[in-house]
Amino acid sequence: AQSVTQLGSHVSVSEGALVLLRCNYSSSVPPYLFWYVQYPNQGLQLLLKYTTGATLVKGINGFEAEFKKSETSFHLTKPSAHMSDAAEYFCAVSEGSNYQLIWGAGTKLIIKP
Amino acid sequence: DAMVIQNPRYQVTQFGKPVTLSCSQTLNHNVMYWYQQKSSQAPKLLFHYYDKDFNNEADTPDNFQSRRPNTSFCFLDIRSPGLGDAAMYLCATSRETSSNQPQHFGDGTRLSIL
Numbered sequence: 001a002q003s004v005t006q007l008g009s010h011v012s013v014s015e016g017a018l019v020l021l022r023c024n025y026s027s028s029v030p031p032y033l034f035w036y037v038q039y040p041n042q043g044l045q046l047l048l049k050y051t052t053g054a055t056l057v058k059g060i061n062g063f064e065a066e067f068k069k070s071e072t073s074f075h076l077t078k079p080s081a082h083m084s085d086a087a088e089y090f091c092a093v094s095e096g097s098n099y100q101l102i103w104g105a106g107t108k109l110i111i112k113p
Numbered sequence: 114d115a116m117v118i119q120n121p122r123y124q125v126t127q128f129g130k131p132v133t134l135s136c137s138q139t140l141n142h143n144v145m146y147w148y149q150q151k152s153s154q155a156p157k158l159l160f161h162y163y164d165k166d167f168n169n170e171a172d173t174p175d176n177f178q179s180r181r182p183n184t185s186f187c188f189l190d191i192r193s194p195g196l197g198d199a200a201m202y203l204c205a206t207s208r209e210t211s212s213n214q215p216q217h218f219g220d221g222t223r224l225s226i227l
Contacts (some may be wrong), residue, residue: 009153032213043117043203043218044156051213090155094212101216103155 002027004093006104014112019063019078021107023091026072033074034092034101035065044090050074061085086111116140119204119219126194127227134189134222136204142217144210145187147179148203150221156203162187163210191224199226 007022025031032051036044048059055067065076074091091104117138126132136145144163148156160169162181176198178190191198201223205216 034215036218041201041221041223043119043220044205044216045218046215049213049215088153096212099207099210099212099214100158106153106155108153 002031002093002095002102004091004102004104006089006091006107008107009105010108010110012110012112013081015083016080019076019081019085019109021076021089021091021109023065023074023076023104024072025074025091025093025102027093027095029096030069031093031095033065033067034094035059035063035074035076036090036092037061038088038090038106040087047076047089081109081111083111083113085109117204117206117217117219119202119222121222122220123223123225125225125227128196129193132191132194132224134191134202134204134224136187136189136219137185138204138206138217139185140206140208140217141184142206142208143184144207144214145181146205146207146216147177147187147189148205149198150201150203159189194224194226196226199224 003026005024034049035047048057050067058064090106092101146161147159150156159173181187201221203221204219207214207216
């Protein structure tokens with residue numbers, strides 16, 4: 001069965017530091033993977049997605065993620081955090097004929113000045 | 114810009130008083146979804162439409178209903194809201210029901226129950 005695990009409900013980094021948000025999934029078939037960002041009192045915005053092809057995916061706002069099949073991971077990174085990156089980040093997976101998204105629990109990113 | 118629009122952004126209703134939330138889209142997508150999201154939790158799918166075909170999640174309470182009168186609009190009706198229904202309600206769309214299709218979200222309606 002599909003599942004998504006996001007390690008750390010809260011991650012705190014200093015402004016300018018590397019952002020690393022972890023996502024691991026379980027899937028019996030090749031997955032499609034998504035990262036969404038949610039700012040306070042707003043909906044979810046697609047940051048990036050992996051469907052097929054290049055395993056390093058670049059998204060909006062300077063974020064990128066790498067699909068590692070051997071590690072069943074899709075971690076989200078950004079080289080230098082900005083205050084505006086403070087938000088909640090959700091990893092989600094779908095697979096095969098099951099197009100419904102399975103969501104991780106979310107990670108709240110806190111940026112320290 | 115093509116988008117998903119939810120109205121109102123904030124809705125207050127009384128315990129047991131029916132309430133309707135609305136969603137419209139200019140993306141011309143076939144699929145429209147309704148999610149419930151409680152504080153610090155992931156969104157929970159309530160139901161979705163593929164065109165006019167309605168698909169209800171097994172654990173969605175009967176208190177929640179939906180209507181899609183045309184491609185652009187979809188409504189969420191809560192017949193008798195309880196205190197536990199206070200949440201953010203998110204509408205989303207996707208072009209097709211393919212698992213590689215991303216979903217596009219509106220900004221949500223935050224529902225409060227008095």
